[in-house]
Amino acid sequence: MNNWIRSGRPGPAVCISTGIHGNERAPVTAMRRLAQQLSSDGIAAGSLLLVLGNPKALEQDRRHTLGGVDLNRCFTDSILRQPPQHHEQARAQELARAVEAVDVLVDFHCTVEPGGRFIMHHPDDDRHQQVAALLDAPVVLSDPALLFGGCSFDEHLSTRGRVGLCYETGWIGDPACEPERILAEMRSLLQGLGVLEGEPVCLYQQRRLVLTERICCPESGFDWADGIGENLQSLPSGALLGHSRAGTPLLLSGAATVIFPKKHPELLRPGQPLVYLAADA
Numbered sequence: 001m002n003n004w005i006r007s008g009r010p011g012p013a014v015c016i017s018t019g020i021h022g023n024e025r026a027p028v029t030a031m032r033r034l035a036q037q038l039s040s041d042g043i044a045a046g047s048l049l050l051v052l053g054n055p056k057a058l059e060q061d062r063r064h065t066l067g068g069v070d071l072n073r074c075f076t077d078s079i080l081r082q083p084p085q086h087h088e089q090a091r092a093q094e095l096a097r098a099v100e101a102v103d104v105l106v107d108f109h110c111t112v113e114p115g116g117r118f119i120m121h122h123p124d125d126d127r128h129q130q131v132a133a134l135l136d137a138p139v140v141l142s143d144p145a146l147l148f149g150g151c152s153f154d155e156h157l158s159t160r161g162r163v164g165l166c167y168e169t170g171w172i173g174d175p176a177c178e179p180e181r182i183l184a185e186m187r188s189l190l191q192g193l194g195v196l197e198g199e200p201v202c203l204y205q206q207r208r209l210v211l212t213e214r215i216c217c218p219e220s221g222f223d224w225a226d227g228i229g230e231n232l233q234s235l236p237s238g239a240l241l242g243h244s245r246a247g248t249p250l251l252l253s254g255a256a257t258v259i260f261p262k263k264h265p266e267l268l269r270p271g272q273p274l275v276y277l278a279a280d281a
């Protein structure tokens with residue numbers, strides 16, 4: 001699914017993307033239902049691109065294809081310019097071309113670790129905050145220093161003067177992370193942007209955080225401390241995150257909120273990000 005729906009009337013070019021990670025299925029189901037609805041109803045203004053990020057990984061029900069790499073780390077200048085070595089690198093190049101005319105991208109995900117819904121975006125500016133306020137996420141996290149790396153699909157837009165947001169719609173295993181709620185949010189988003197008729201549900205009150213630190217996994221490996229490592233978990237200064245396999249404790253030097261803790265064995269890799277830390281903006 002990489003289809004433009006055009007109204008023939010002026011308005012923004014919006015992209016809704018799902019399935020960049022092939023095992024995050026609830027947003028994919030929501031977007032398929034949205035596509036069905038819009039195939040008969042159409043849109044009121046502007047244009048809409050619905051993107052299924054990694055259909056091959058979706059077929060395999062895997063985060064990325066067997067032997068492949070994380071598609072949401074492939075949107076770097078060097079990967080986009082070079083001959084692709086993996087399915088995901090080729091797919092990133094296709095997607096980058098597909099969104100050349102897009103003004104606003106919201107890329108829908110689910111988190112691997114438990115925790116609440118949140119939005120992440122790179123620049124801490126009004127345009128991003130206005131779009132974020134159309135989504136029912138209690139927490140909005142900005143990353144002005146690009147600690148995440150400038151490598152994700154949403155960052156591909158936001159580092160090029162356009163609007164790109166990543167929306168983590170909830171934990172992959174949470175029954176409340178279900179397609180009907182996400183579909184309602186997609187519709188409300190499109191109403192808020194003027195692409196669909198009607199009023200958005202409301203503008204949400206959101207706690208704003210800023211990404212302050214990226215901690216990489218020690219070369220020896222890492223063991224998380226008991227009870228540590230939920231998304232959006234708030235921890236006090238001095239809290240013990242865990243120990244390197246060489247026995248070195250990892251302690252927080254200040255109070256922080258934990259973002260994207262890598263606990264799943266598939267994600268915990270020496271030298272790669274172990275966890276990100278955030279503070280109130």
Ligand SMILES: [Zn+2]
Pocket residue numbers: 020021024109110
């Ligand atoms: Zn994801």
